[in-house]
Amino acid sequence: MRQPVSSQPCIKVLRAGPLALLQDSGRFGVRHLGVTQGGPADLYSWAWANHLTANPWGSANLEITFGGLQLIAGRDLQIAITGADLGATIDQKPVPLWQRVSWKEGETLAFAAPVNGLRAYLAVCGGFVAEPVLGSVAAVTREELGGFCGMGAKLATGDQLSVYGKDQHVGEGLKQAPREAIPDFSQPAVLDLLPGAQIAHFTGRSLFDAFNNWWLVDDRADRMGVRLTGPRLNCKISTLVSEGISLGGVQVPPDGQPIVLLNDRQTIGGYPRLGSLSPLSAARLAQCLPREKVRLVAKGSEAALTEYRSFRALFNKA
Amino acid sequence: MKPSFESAGLDGWIVRLFEVIDEHNLPWLSALSHRCEQEFGDALVDLVPSYTTLLVVFDPLMVSSPQARAMICRILADLEPEDSTHTGEVHKLPTWYDLSVGPELPRVAAQAGMAVSDVIEAHSQQVYRVFALGFAPGFAFMGLTDPRLECARLDTPRRLVPPGSVAMAGRQTAAYPTATPGGWNLLGRTSARLFDRNREGFSLLRVGDQVRFVPVSRNEFEREGGNTTPMEPLA
Numbered sequence: 001m002r003q004p005v006s007s008q009p010c011i012k013v014l015r016a017g018p019l020a021l022l023q024d025s026g027r028f029g030v031r032h033l034g035v036t037q038g039g040p041a042d043l044y045s046w047a048w049a050n051h052l053t054a055n056p057w058g059s060a061n062l063e064i065t066f067g068g069l070q071l072i073a074g075r076d077l078q079i080a081i082t083g084a085d086l087g088a089t090i091d092q093k094p095v096p097l098w099q100r101v102s103w104k105e106g107e108t109l110a111f112a113a114p115v116n117g118l119r120a121y122l123a124v125c126g127g128f129v130a131e132p133v134l135g136s137v138a139a140v141t142r143e144e145l146g147g148f149c150g151m152g153a154k155l156a157t158g159d160q161l162s163v164y165g166k167d168q169h170v171g172e173g174l175k176q177a178p179r180e181a182i183p184d185f186s187q188p189a190v191l192d193l194l195p196g197a198q199i200a201h202f203t204g205r206s207l208f209d210a211f212n213n214w215w216l217v218d219d220r221a222d223r224m225g226v227r228l229t230g231p232r233l234n235c236k237i238s239t240l241v242s243e244g245i246s247l248g249g250v251q252v253p254p255d256g257q258p259i260v261l262l263n264d265r266q267t268i269g270g271y272p273r274l275g276s277l278s279p280l281s282a283a284r285l286a287q288c289l290p291r292e293k294v295r296l297v298a299k300g301s302e303a304a305l306t307e308y309r310s311f312r313a314l315f316n317k318a
Numbered sequence: 319m320k321p322s323f324e325s326a327g328l329d330g331w332i333v334r335l336f337e338v339i340d341e342h343n344l345p346w347l348s349a350l351s352h353r354c355e356q357e358f359g360d361a362l363v364d365l366v367p368s369y370t371t372l373l374v375v376f377d378p379l380m381v382s383s384p385q386a387r388a389m390i391c392r393i394l395a396d397l398e399p400e401d402s403t404h405t406g407e408v409h410k411l412p413t414w415y416d417l418s419v420g421p422e423l424p425r426v427a428a429q430a431g432m433a434v435s436d437v438i439e440a441h442s443q444q445v446y447r448v449f450a451l452g453f454a455p456g457f458a459f460m461g462l463t464d465p466r467l468e469c470a471r472l473d474t475p476r477r478l479v480p481p482g483s484v485a486m487a488g489r490q491t492a493a494y495p496t497a498t499p500g501g502w503n504l505l506g507r508t509s510a511r512l513f514d515r516n517r518e519g520f521s522l523l524r525v526g527d528q529v530r531f532v533p534v535s536r537n538e539f540e541r542e543g544g545n546t547t548p549m550e551p552l553a
Contacts, residue, residue, distance in 0.1 A: 030364075031365070031375075032366060032524075032525065033455060033456065033521045033524075034455045034457050034458075034521065036455075037364075133515075134520065142454075142498075143455050143496075144496070145455075194325060196325025196326060196327065197326065197332065241339060241370050242459070243334075243366075243368045243370070243373065244326070244330075244366030244367075244368055244371065244373025244452075245373075246327045246330040246373065246375060249327070267366055267452040268366060268450060268452030269452075275327070276326060276327030276328070276330075277327075278327070278328060279327075279328060279329075301327075301328055304328050305382060305383070308328060309379060312379055
């Protein structure tokens with residue numbers, strides 16, 4: 001059992017920025033109630049943030065979108081920032097990313113604006129203190145579930161955050177991600193799509209277009225889904241009886257422009273789908289800013305499974 | 319019933335049992351759900367039943383897609399529908415049908431060629447089944463309504479539908495648990511708490527449950543804590 005070192009909060013929010021949310025691995029076993037999954041939009045970077053702070057898989061850390069967040073430490077902390085480069089500084093000195101660093105009492109940790117990628121993950125050794133709702137602290141604002149207050153709120157200026165005390169694991173583990181593990185968000189994303197669902201009902205021309213064009217990430221992109229614009233895809237069925245949708249599901253509404261469904265998607269939906277992005281490709285897409293270009297590549301589920309298992313194996317050794 | 323499988327990514331299968339929405343699908347879908355819970359055990363992550371399908375989400379670190387598919391095939395081979403004679407309780411949702419909170423009552427009445435009072439009667443006489451939960455936490459898709467009431471969704475969804483709103487689209491009906499955008503035709507409002515954080519499992523309604531909308535007066539609705547703020551009719 002982890003115990004808070006004291007009930008005293010040790011991080012204060014000086015400026016909230018547009019969107020910072022507490023995210024553990026997500027809310028599972030509740031989708032039959034209409035409750036969404038939630039969890040980190042970029043699972044890969046989120047997992048690394050926990051790994052570098054020696055927090056176990058599933059620990060909650062902060063997902064910071066766009067930047068703008070400013071925090072002050074009330075005691076000495078060990079942290080790791082992964083994911084997007086949002087120009088993070090501690091007392092105006094740049095923070096090295098993808099490694100464990102010290103954040104001392106009284107210092108201000110500030111995120112500016114996206115340099116590369118869209119979402120950064122801030123993990124603190126010991127982990128943030130929050131009460132689970134329906135088995136998870138993942139913050140889903142639309143459903144008013146999870147987060148620090150339990151009601152799904154994003155961080156607000158003036159919030160005070162508590163951190164669990166150091167447990168015996170801190171100090172062990174990898175302190176820096178190897179170079180090859182760090183994604184380069186400046187390169188256009190190539191996304192693996194596992195064909196499935198209603199793919200057979202799309203026209204041959206549309207299938208060719210789907211995999212042989214660059215797609216643009218639209219302004220309409222959030223934690224529910226990311227809309228892609230490009231050639232119009234035609235499906236011989238326009239709507240179907242609503243059915244469950246999985247993470248990364250690529251649905252095509254009648255306007256022919258695909259929407260890739262992410263963590264906060266609704267549980268069921270009624271548009272035909274090409275298939276699903278692999279979990280790691282869904283994570284990669286979540287780092288794309290509007291007007292970036294992405295490409296879809298068909299991938300077999302066996303290859304995607306091998307990739308996913310080796311990703312997870314990295315974090316299960318501890 | 320000819321079950322078919324559709325890939326839903328690395329960790330999921332859509333099991334399609336039926337082609338069309340029908341109350342008789344439910345005993346089969348709930349039997350399949352319960353058997354999956356038993357057979358998958360800890361490897362099961364989520365089950366999302368809907369009208370004609372069940373999405374089975376499993377842990378890909380514990381079972382692969384082909385293994386999961388084989389397990390579901392074995393379950394389907396000797397699947398029996400659950401006993402539908404056991405009807406259980408019927409949830410009664412006190413509903414205030416009124417033009418101020420149900421601005422589409424006249425629209426539904428006009429296209430059905432009925433009086434508003436007949437629409438209310440037809441809607442409240444039926445016992446509905448919960449076919450699926452989704453869209454929002456605790457949002458239950460129910461049906462089927464009297465065929466005369468069948469109606470299209472609004473051309474432009476409302477930006478905000480207040481919680482408790484009782485609505486119709488196609489031959490389905492529902493009540494909104496929380497304030498969300500929505501494009502269904504509003505008929506009235508219920509004082510029932512459809513999603514309550516103090517309730518075990520939060521959602522009042524579950525797939526397979528039975529529901530009746532019971533007309534109540536404005537006084538009764540208000541006494542039960544119903545919100546009488548009027549709804550703007552569509553321009």
